[in-house]
Amino acid sequence: MTHPNDRATPRAVRMAMPLARDVVEEIAKRYGVCIRPVPLKRLDVTTGATEIVDVPCGATLESKCPPCAKRNRQLRMAQCREGWHLEAEPVNTPDEPDDYQRHLVELRADAQAWRDEAEKAGDDTTDLDAALADLDEEINAAGMRGNVLGRTSGKRSRSTRRRQDAPDLPKRQMSATTLGRTFTTKDGKTFRPSMFLTLTLPSYGRIKDGVPVDPSTYDYARAARDALHFSKLVDRFVQNLRRVAGYDVQYFATVEPQKRLAPHLHMAVRGTLPRAELRQIVAATYHQVWWPPTDRVVFDGDHLPVWAEGVGYLDPETGEVLPTWDQALDQLDADEDAEPLHVLRFGEQLDVQGVLAGSPDADQCIRYLAKYLTKSIGDGLDTDNPAQHAERMLDALRFEPCAPTCPNWLRYGIQPKGAKAGMAPGRCKGKAHKPEHLGYAGRRVLVSRKWSNKTLTEHKQDRRTWVLEALGLPNGEQADPHRYLWRPVKPTDADLDPIGVRLLRSVHERQRWRDHMDRLRAEADGQDPSAIREEAA
Known part of the structure; x- marks a missing residue:
C-alpha cells in the first residue's frame, strides 16, 4: 500500500507539512528537554x-526555551516554599576558601605591592x-564576595534628612x-504567621482594559522614569520595613507587569506586621534620583556631539569638551x-494577606x-492592550537616561x-530600552540572603541529587x-x-528516565506502571 505522502503532491500540500526540525523541538518540549x-x-x-x-x-523566559x-520556575517555587516559614534561624557559615581562591588573593597581594612601588617611583600605573x-573581577568570579581591599564603592552621599x-516612621x-x-x-496552640504583599505604582491617568482612556493626558514620562528606577524603590521599602519591624526581615519577591504595562511587586515576607504600620511604611517610602537635570535638550537631530580620541565628546560648533559625568x-x-531629577513613590493600593505555613493559601500564593x-514585562501586551500603548511607552523611554x-x-x-x-542619543543598548522590558532593567526575582539558607544553585543541586538517587545513577560531579x-x-x-540528533538523543534519555520513575511510583503505590503513564498523559 502506498502512503499518501509517497505520491506526487501539490506544492500547497507540501508547504502545509510540518518541518521535521519543528516536530523534534515540539517532542523535546513535551519531555522537558532544552531546545x-x-x-x-x-x-x-x-x-x-x-x-x-x-x-x-x-533560559528563564518561555519565549526562548519553554523547558528551561x-x-x-519550579526551582523558584521550591526556594520560596522552603524559606517562607522557617522555625529556626538560618545558619550562614561561609565556606572555607579553596586552593585556587587562596592563590588569587596571594597574587593580588603581589600585584598591589608592584603597583605601590611603581607609584612611589613616579612611574605610570595605568596598566597595573x-x-x-x-584580578578583582576574577576573584569575585571565583566565588568570593566583596572587595578584597575593603574599599567603599565611591558613591556620593546625600543628606539622610527625610x-x-x-511622614516619619517609628523605629x-x-x-x-x-x-x-x-x-x-x-x-x-502556637503559630507564627507570615505575609503576602502586593505593591503597585501610582496612577498616571485613567485606564480602561489596560490602556489609557485619554493617551494625550496620560503621564508617560513619569511612568517611564518610575519603571526605570522601580528596583531602587523596592530597596527603600525593604529598608524601612526592617527598621519598623525591628528584626532582619526576610523576603521572596517577584516583579511582574500589570495590564497597563507598569511593573508591580508581589512579596512573601517572613513574619507579620499590623496592616496600619504597613500602610504607614508604604506612604513613607520614596526614592530620589540625584542625576543631572534633563529639562533642556542641548543636542538633537543632526546636531550631535563629535568624538575626539583621547579627549571625549565635543560641541560640534564650538569645539568645547562636554562635561564628564563626574563633573x-x-x-x-x-x-x-538643586532638586532631584525624579522622586518615586508607591501608589495607594496595598494588598496584605496573612498566611500560615502549610495552608492552601500558602500554596496558592507561591504559585501566584x-x-x-x-x-517578559512586554508580554503583558495582549489583544485587550493595543500595541499603541506599548509604542508610546517606548517613545517616552527612548531618550530617557537609564543609567550613568x-x-x-x-x-x-x-x-x-x-x-x-560611537555613542548617540536614542541608541542605548541597555536592557531597560528593549521592548520586552519596557523600562524595568532590574531582576525579576528578589530574594534576601537569609531566606532559605541556600542559593539557587544549591536548590538546583538538591533537585539533581534527588533525581539521580531515584534513578539509581551515580553523581560523579558531586x-x-x-x-x-x-x-x-x-x-x-x-x-x-x-542539533536534531542531539535533541533526539536527549529525548530518548528522558524517556528512559520517565519509564524508570513510573516503575518506582508503581512499586511504591502497588499500581500498574502503564496505568500511571496513561494518567500522566
Whole structure:
C-alpha cells in the first residue's frame, strides 16, 4: 500500500507539512528537554576520556526555551516554599576558601605591592591598575564576595534628612533574628504567621482594559522614569520595613507587569506586621534620583556631539569638551537649591494577606508569585492592550537616561560615564530600552540572603541529587567536583552532531528516565506502571 505522502503532491500540500526540525523541538518540549542546549567538551582528568555533553541553556523566559523556563520556575517555587516559614534561624557559615581562591588573593597581594612601588617611583600605573581591576573581577568570579581591599564603592552621599512631604516612621530596636513573632491561641496552640504583599505604582491617568482612556493626558514620562528606577524603590521599602519591624526581615519577591504595562511587586515576607504600620511604611517610602537635570535638550537631530580620541565628546560648533559625568555631579552637589531629577513613590493600593505555613493559601500564593516568571514585562501586551500603548511607552523611554553610562546623556550636553566612540542619543543598548522590558532593567526575582539558607544553585543541586538517587545513577560531579574540565565547543567541531540528533538523543534519555520513575511510583503505590503513564498523559 502506498502512503499518501509517497505520491506526487501539490506544492500547497507540501508547504502545509510540518518541518521535521519543528516536530523534534515540539517532542523535546513535551519531555522537558532544552531546545537550545549548549555543547561543552568534558575532559575526565582521571581517565583522560573526552565527550561532548549538552548543557541546558538555562533560559528563564518561555519565549526562548519553554523547558528551561519551566524548570527555573519550579526551582523558584521550591526556594520560596522552603524559606517562607522557617522555625529556626538560618545558619550562614561561609565556606572555607579553596586552593585556587587562596592563590588569587596571594597574587593580588603581589600585584598591589608592584603597583605601590611603581607609584612611589613616579612611574605610570595605568596598566597595573587595569590588571588589578581584572584580578578583582576574577576573584569575585571565583566565588568570593566583596572587595578584597575593603574599599567603599565611591558613591556620593546625600543628606539622610527625610523629605518634608514624607511622614516619619517609628523605629524599633533591632533584634538579631530573622523570624517573625509567634502568637498563642486560648487553647495553647502556637503559630507564627507570615505575609503576602502586593505593591503597585501610582496612577498616571485613567485606564480602561489596560490602556489609557485619554493617551494625550496620560503621564508617560513619569511612568517611564518610575519603571526605570522601580528596583531602587523596592530597596527603600525593604529598608524601612526592617527598621519598623525591628528584626532582619526576610523576603521572596517577584516583579511582574500589570495590564497597563507598569511593573508591580508581589512579596512573601517572613513574619507579620499590623496592616496600619504597613500602610504607614508604604506612604513613607520614596526614592530620589540625584542625576543631572534633563529639562533642556542641548543636542538633537543632526546636531550631535563629535568624538575626539583621547579627549571625549565635543560641541560640534564650538569645539568645547562636554562635561564628564563626574563633573556634572560635582556641579549638582555645589548647587544648594538643586532638586532631584525624579522622586518615586508607591501608589495607594496595598494588598496584605496573612498566611500560615502549610495552608492552601500558602500554596496558592507561591504559585501566584511564580505565575509570570516565564514571561517578559512586554508580554503583558495582549489583544485587550493595543500595541499603541506599548509604542508610546517606548517613545517616552527612548531618550530617557537609564543609567550613568547611557548614551542619552549626550542629548543633554553631558558625557556618559565611561564614554566611548560611537555613542548617540536614542541608541542605548541597555536592557531597560528593549521592548520586552519596557523600562524595568532590574531582576525579576528578589530574594534576601537569609531566606532559605541556600542559593539557587544549591536548590538546583538538591533537585539533581534527588533525581539521580531515584534513578539509581551515580553523581560523579558531586562526589569529586574537580574530576572534570569543561571547554566550549565550536559549531564547526567535527565531533559535534547536528542539533536534531542531539535533541533526539536527549529525548530518548528522558524517556528512559520517565519509564524508570513510573516503575518506582508503581512499586511504591502497588499500581500498574502503564496505568500511571496513561494518567500522566
